[in-house]
Amino acid sequence: MRQRPFVLTSGRVNAVDREIEFETQVTLRPYDPRVGRVPLASLGPEMQAMVALCQDPISVAEISARLRLHLGVTKILVADLRAAGYLDVHVTDTLNAHSPELILRVMRGLRAIS
Amino acid sequence: MPALGRAGVRTPPVPVKIIVAGGFGVGKTTTVRAISEIAPLTTEAEMTEVAAGVDEQRADSLKTTTTVAMDFGCVTIDQSLKLYLFGTPGQDRFGFMWDDLTHGALGALVVVDSARLADCYQPVDYFERAGLPFAVAVNTFDGRLAYDLAEVRWALAVNDRVPIVTFDARFRTSVRDALMVVLEQALDQVLHAQTP
Numbered sequence: 001m002r003q004r005p006f007v008l009t010s011g012r013v014n015a016v017d018r019e020i021e022f023e024t025q026v027t028l029r030p031y032d033p034r035v036g037r038v039p040l041a042s043l044g045p046e047m048q049a050m051v052a053l054c055q056d057p058i059s060v061a062e063i064s065a066r067l068r069l070h071l072g073v074t075k076i077l078v079a080d081l082r083a084a085g086y087l088d089v090h091v092t093d094t095l096n097a098h099s100p101e102l103i104l105r106v107m108r109g110l111r112a113i114s
Numbered sequence: 115m116p117a118l119g120r121a122g123v124r125t126p127p128v129p130v131k132i133i134v135a136g137g138f139g140v141g142k143t144t145t146v147r148a149i150s151e152i153a154p155l156t157t158e159a160e161m162t163e164v165a166a167g168v169d170e171q172r173a174d175s176l177k178t179t180t181t182v183a184m185d186f187g188c189v190t191i192d193q194s195l196k197l198y199l200f201g202t203p204g205q206d207r208f209g210f211m212w213d214d215l216t217h218g219a220l221g222a223l224v225v226v227d228s229a230r231l232a233d234c235y236q237p238v239d240y241f242e243r244a245g246l247p248f249a250v251a252v253n254t255f256d257g258r259l260a261y262d263l264a265e266v267r268w269a270l271a272v273n274d275r276v277p278i279v280t281f282d283a284r285f286r287t288s289v290r291d292a293l294m295v296v297l298e299q300a301l302d303q304v305l306h307a308q309t310p
Contacts, residue, residue, distance in 0.1 A: 021218055022157070022186070023198045025126035057126030059198065061186055065155035070181065072160055090126050098130065098220055100308075102195075103301045106130060106220065109191030110297070113149065113290045 020075050022061040025090040028054050029082075037085035050077055051086050127190070131198040132296055133216050135241070136225035137233025141253045141283035142201040143185040145225055149289045150187020150199060158183050161203060161214070184215065199293075202237065212240060221247035221296040225283065228252050228259050231269045238272055247299035249277040251292040 028051065031037070040048055046067065053063055064074040081087040134142045146154045161182045182203035189197045200215055216222070222241050226234045234250065241248040252259065252266060259280065261269070267278050277299065281292040 021129075022159075022184075022200060022215060023129035023131050025129055027124060027126050057124050059129060059188075061157045061184075061198070061200070062155060064157040064159075065186075070158050070160065092128065092218070098300065098304060100301060100304050102128075102130070103220065103297055103304065105195055106191055106197055107294060107297045107301070109195065109197070110189070110290050110293055113189070113286060 019091045020060055020078065020089060021092075022059065022071070024060045024092070025057050026054050026060060026063065026078055027057050027088045027090065029086055029088045032085070035085060040086065043081075043084065043086075047077055047081055047084075047086075050074075050081060054087060057090075125194070127192075127194050127196040129196050129198055131200055131219050132293060133200055133202060133212075133219050133222040133246075134225060135202040135222055135234075135237035135248075137227065137230060138204050140225045140227045140230070140233060142204070142225055144283040145223070145253075145289050145292075146185055146187040146199045146201055148284055148286045149189060149293070151189055152187055154185045154187045154201075156183050156185050159214070161212070213244075216241075216244060216246060219246060221249075221300040223292055223296050224248055224250045226250055226252045226266070226270075228254075228261050228266060231261075231266065234270065238270060238276075242273070247296060247303045249279060249292065249295040249299055251279050251281045251295075253283045254280050255282075 040051060046069065049067055050063060053066060060074055060078060061071065063069075063078065064071045067074070069077070078087060078089060082089050134145050136142050143154055158181050160179050162177055162179050184203055185201040187199050189199070191197055200219075202212060202215065222237070224234050224237045224241065238248075238250065250266075250270065250272065252263070263278055263280065270278070272278070277295045279292055279295055281288040283289060
């Protein structure tokens with residue numbers, strides 16, 4: 001999935017934030033020793049809890065729901081953790097309409113539900 | 115604490131979503147619950163609502179921001195595709211600007227209680243203007259239907275191309291069938307957009 005370029009404006013809001021949707025997927029970023037990052041323990045308890053939730057791919061809405069944080073706050077913390085090197089935010093390219101193939105895949109999957 | 119830095123990082127699925135809209139108490143969460151593989155979760159978000167100004171002579175409307183709760187669930191289609199179902203906020207006294215929620219959705223299911231048809235005018239209007247594929251699904255409580263579908267269609271005054279179906283929000287296969295109708299609309303729209 002294509003990631004949009006990271007543009008730092010005020011330090012908290014950037015190009016990626018504005019494209020984070022309810023269903024946007026978040027994953028853990030593996031530690032890169034060449035880059036390094038601040039220790040997780042130095043980040044707030046909310047951020048630590050967030051990282052713990054993202055062991056498996058998870059949507060921003062689910063993070064918000066499970067941590068009982070407003071979606072707006074969640075987006076900011078996700079963006080901060082992304083900047084800190086702990087999370088990857090997988091922004092989908094919504095400029096292109098959904099393809100027939102994708103819709104058919106969803107239909108096939110639903111049809112299998114009994 | 116999670117084991118950070120392990121080699122096997124999971125690639126996330128592509129997320130798609132269908133919006134479940136409709137008036138208060140019509141059965142949106144029931145719909146989501148019936149088909150979701152997880153118990154419905156609730157996310158709270160700021161939404162802008164457009165209220166009519168007190169002075170009706172004024173052309174501007176008053177925009178306020180309020181916190182609303184949305185129930186949602188998900189269905190794993192396959193390893194690389196996940197369908198989310200997001201219910202619209204439960205109580206819309208005025209016109210919520212749902213753009214944040216509906217942006218990029220495959221389509222919407224407008225759940226209707228046949229005894230309270232007026233509750234769905236707003237969502238139907240919104241989706242028609244947004245150009246989002248949608249279907250109207252009349253929630254039949256224990257098989258009861260206040261009007262027949264032809265009367266429902268007349269009362270809603272929706273475009274003839276908009277499907278109106280009955281379903282029971284409590285049952286997974288019924289919800290599945292209603293969602294399939296939405297997806298057929300979505301497919302139809304995409305295919306028509308492709309023909310020159």
